Amino acid sequence: MKEVLVLLPDSPYSDWIIQKVQLLQGTNYDFACFGVERNYIKSPVCTFMMPGSSAYQEFIKKKNKYDRVVIHYHTQETGFFVEKSQIPSEKLVWVLWSGDLYNSKFYKKPLYLRQTLLWKEANTTELKRNSKLKEYVKSLLGKINSYDYQKSFQRIKYIGTCFPTDVNEADDTFGKCYIIIPHNILSINELFEVNSFATIQSTGTKILLGHSGAVENNHLDGIDLLQKLRISHQILCPLSYGGEEYIKAVISAGNNAFGDKFQPLTAFLPKIEYYQLLTEVGFAVFFLRIQQAFGNILGLLFLGVKIFLPKENSIFIDLRKKGFLLFSIEELSKKAISNGLNEQDRLQNRSLILKLYNEEKIAESYERMYLGSMNNVE
Template sequence: MKTEKLLHIVDDEKFIDLAIKQFEKVAPGANLFAVLVNSSSHELQYINQKGKVKLIWDLEKQLNLYNYDAIFIHYMTEEKCKIINAAPLNLPVIWLFWGQDAQKLFMDRSYKEKTRKLIKDLLGWNEYLYPYTNWIRRLFLPYKERGRAMKRINFCAPVISNELELMNDRLSLNLEFIDFSYGSLDDFVTEAIRDLEISGPNILVGNSSTAACNHIESFDFIKENLDWKHRKIIVPLSYGSKDYRNEILKIGQEYFGENFMPLTDFLPIQKYNEFLGSCSLAIMNHNRQQALGNIIGLLWLGTKIIMDKNNPLFQFLTSKGFIIQSVQALASDRIDSHSGSLGIKKRNHNRKLLQLYYSDEVVLEKTKKLVDAFVVCETAFSQ
């Protein structure tokens, strides 16, 4: 393969280091990772492998799309849509779909009812009415830059396969599935937590200061279904919306008083792991796919994870055999026997599945097949 024939359009995000590691492992020197910036003086904040990345502030002068065998779009943005629509028609375009770059187009309800009302107070009526107006956005999508780009894309690598099926159906697309994972089990289950044992009964709620966590409904679930008065309610809020965080801080305090323990600052990894190890139960009450990296780590630890049964991620993981429980099932039985962690037998069951689907060898093999596919497809796309 010729040097730098695979063009990756990326953002300055921490996950890109994982992609750089994987693609360079299977195709060393064949990848150009390009970050779109406003000026040549821009400094990267989150990508650590800065020597592997090229800053692009003048597309026409710095990038000739005809020089590449394939373009990989890591997370869709409006600026990247323009690149996709300008790409030669014989050039394969692969979209590495993260979730938030399109979920709101095909999922009308990211927020449960109380969270929706809070969002209305914070952001206004447009967001509150989103479930009732989203059909209009879908109607006009084909005529917009993003809609044209989504039609132009040849392949899509989603976080979970069933989310692509949902998107193809709701948006009348025909994107072909291709398998890829950002990071392996070793990246999410570091040595610091590999041998960590759950040491407490506390409850973890959500993964960030974002409304998609549906914190209020999670708090309701705890109050109505769990014996929480001798447990800490640990809520990570260190990144995300500050306005939303401030509201959740007030609501959490009202619900749980001194049992409420928000994490509002970025913590040293050892300290954060101590909090994780104190939690026998985690509530990830998202309507949409989010927080897979966090969930992988919690599954390894043996934390009992509770999710919404309508979340495509819950459906994906349980279809693979992972032991995860739903909010709906536990709320209906109203028995607090689910307060403890999974136990060794179920924990080991989940660990075997994590190794089966997310081991370093499996993830690198996916990446190799992805690269090899476009070496093989080069002739087909050049016709």
């Protein structure tokens, strides 16, 4: 019987992942998170530990028993583990969540558009990075370090994702040619209330700007462009989490540009209430240059919202290849946001979501990831 180790971040999604993995037969699983406090993971089968602790040292002794090691969200802690344990490449799969690539210091392409970059440069005090020598010394001393973290990306052979474009970005970043294992982490049932959504659709004309207060949303550039287009729509702007100072800057810019037509959403809403609010939205504009907000985007497409994304965003690239109707930021105009999707286009997007992200498809994805032969994906 196969032995599989699943390394997880302390994320709201991790319990769902654990539940889906536990449904698989024919393999024994261990779940671990390199942390101390449980903020999100509630499942008791997931062991929490910190590198260097006695529990961690005992854990490392079992490394050779695993036939496969699946890393969700690759960090310095997971990189330290695979390097110090010398996990063979053939056993390693990195399930790429997006942020573990784009927010790593190794990714060099720009995340920010002009207005947002100017704000960030004016409001960020960059700490001097530790030298490679210092990081190497940390490695010798058995401490978490960026030296082993960077090396670990070379050790990895496989990437699990439903976004081939993200793998191309990882290839370019690390000078590798990773092998893709097609994998969807969550079904539409976890991403949004599909049963409730089956009887509702968007009927409004509001514009949704971004999905959170994360700086990668480039809100300031979005506000600038929408102001130049002289739009008259009300604008909903979700800002329930992110950097406090950045959120203040976005609210100030939005109020200055649109007055009371700009509606910041700073309180966290239960999922069903949030998506009910989105039925007032006819258009959604994301200035994300990277893959974020996938669940939000699928939910909006299911509701029939017309979505605009930068053409370099992997969600835009890969969903367009699958037949979804999305639009690029370059196509954004006053005319484009005065005409919503027609019924045929709405049904096309909804039917593709039901076809590609249903429970059966996700179950197949998990079987492929955790039970399938690595040789079959090469």
